[in-house]
Amino acid sequence: MIVCLCEGMNDAALREVIRGGCATVTDIARRTRAGSHCGACGCDLKRLLAEEARLDGSEARPGARSLAAK
Amino acid sequence: MAVKAGREIIDALNEVLTAELTAINQYFLHAKMMESWGYLRLYEKVHRESIDEMKHSNRVIERILYLDGVPNVQRLGRVRIGEQIEEMFRADVALEEEAIPRLNSAIALCREHGDSGTRHLLEEILVDEEEHLDWLEAQLHLIGEVSLQGYLAQQIREE
Numbered sequence: 001m002i003v004c005l006c007e008g009m010n011d012a013a014l015r016e017v018i019r020g021g022c023a024t025v026t027d028i029a030r031r032t033r034a035g036s037h038c039g040a041c042g043c044d045l046k047r048l049l050a051e052e053a054r055l056d057g058s059e060a061r062p063g064a065r066s067l068a069a070k
Numbered sequence: 071m072a073v074k075a076g077r078e079i080i081d082a083l084n085e086v087l088t089a090e091l092t093a094i095n096q097y098f099l100h101a102k103m104m105e106s107w108g109y110l111r112l113y114e115k116v117h118r119e120s121i122d123e124m125k126h127s128n129r130v131i132e133r134i135l136y137l138d139g140v141p142n143v144q145r146l147g148r149v150r151i152g153e154q155i156e157e158m159f160r161a162d163v164a165l166e167e168e169a170i171p172r173l174n175s176a177i178a179l180c181r182e183h184g185d186s187g188t189r190h191l192l193e194e195i196l197v198d199e200e201e202h203l204d205w206l207e208a209q210l211h212l213i214g215e216v217s218l219q220g221y222l223a224q225q226i227r228e229e
Contacts, residue, residue, distance in 0.1 A: 001161070002151040010153060040148055 003044045006037035011048060018052040025049070075183040080139030082176040083188065086195070087130045089169050092147035093123040096165060099151055100158045109155065109225040119202055126195050133191055155222060156213055159206050166203040173199065 001011050009032060022028045025045045029036035035045045097120035105113035131141040150165065152158035173196040180189035213221045 001153060001157055005149060005151065040146075044148075 003048070004032075004034035004037075004041045006041075007032060007034045009034045011044075014045065014048055015052060018049055023049070072183075075185075076137055076139075078179060079176075079183060079185055079188055080134055080137050082179050083130055083134050083137070083139070084142045084145075085172060086176055086192065087127060087134070087141055087143070088145045088147055089165070089172060090123050090127040090130060090195075091143065091145075092149055093165055093169070094120050094127065095146070096149050096151065097123060097162065099149070100162065103151075103158070104155070104225075109222065110228045112155070112225045114228065115205075122198060122202075126198070129191055129195070133188055137188075155225075156210070156218060159209050159213075163203065163206045163210070166199055166206065169199045170196065170203065 003009055003011050003014055014028065014032070014034060017028055017032055017034075020031075022031055025035050025042060028034055028045055028049075035041055097116055101113050101117035101120055104110075104116060131143075134141040150161035152161045173192050177189055177192045177196065180186070180192065209221070
């Protein structure tokens with residue numbers, strides 16, 4: 001799915017950028033310019049950030065449990 | 071019709087116009103992508119849908135002007151562009167699924183204020199949108215039945 005039509009960036013490319021360290025819509029805009037033009041994709045960028053944060057969290061959770069068990 | 075009622079109906083018509091203008095762009099780009107990939111049969115159908123949305127916009131603009139309102143051609147909704155055929159259909163389904171309740175609400179508003187002319191126009195647009203949604207759902211059903219590859223093989227030739 002194309003997320004930012006102004007920059008022609010799709011969800012896969014944006015997820016890569018988020019995994020590469022962008023934590024906010026502003027970070028993404030600084031790195032790629034996506035979301036910095038008309039602003040129509042702002043909600044989609046926030047959704048992608050939230051989804052990636054959740055994925056990150058679910059990967060970290062087993063580790064957190066093992067620490068708690070110690 | 072009271073001034074306030076007229077303004078509410080003009081606002082509702084402008085909401086419908088925004089959705090129509092958004093749909094023109096979404097369907098038009100999807101159609102052109104389909105054409106560039108060689109799915110000429112799909113291109114013809116989806117291009118026609120884009121033109122139909124333009125015809126709806128034409129009628130909505132005429133109605134807003136008749137009601138002494140200003141058609142807002144500046145505002146666009148989210149244009150959702152898929153990168154594969156199935157993704158395009160799902161994006162178009164999302165657009166239609168938003169359009170249908172919006173039209174039904176605007177029709178109810180017209181009924182409440184006794185504006186039969188606008189109600190009649192919106193009812194005609196509603197039926198067109200429902201038919202388009204039905205077509206889109208049928209395509210997704212076909213993809214499920216005959217596989218994406220089987221479906222796409224049927225879309226290469228022109229009508």
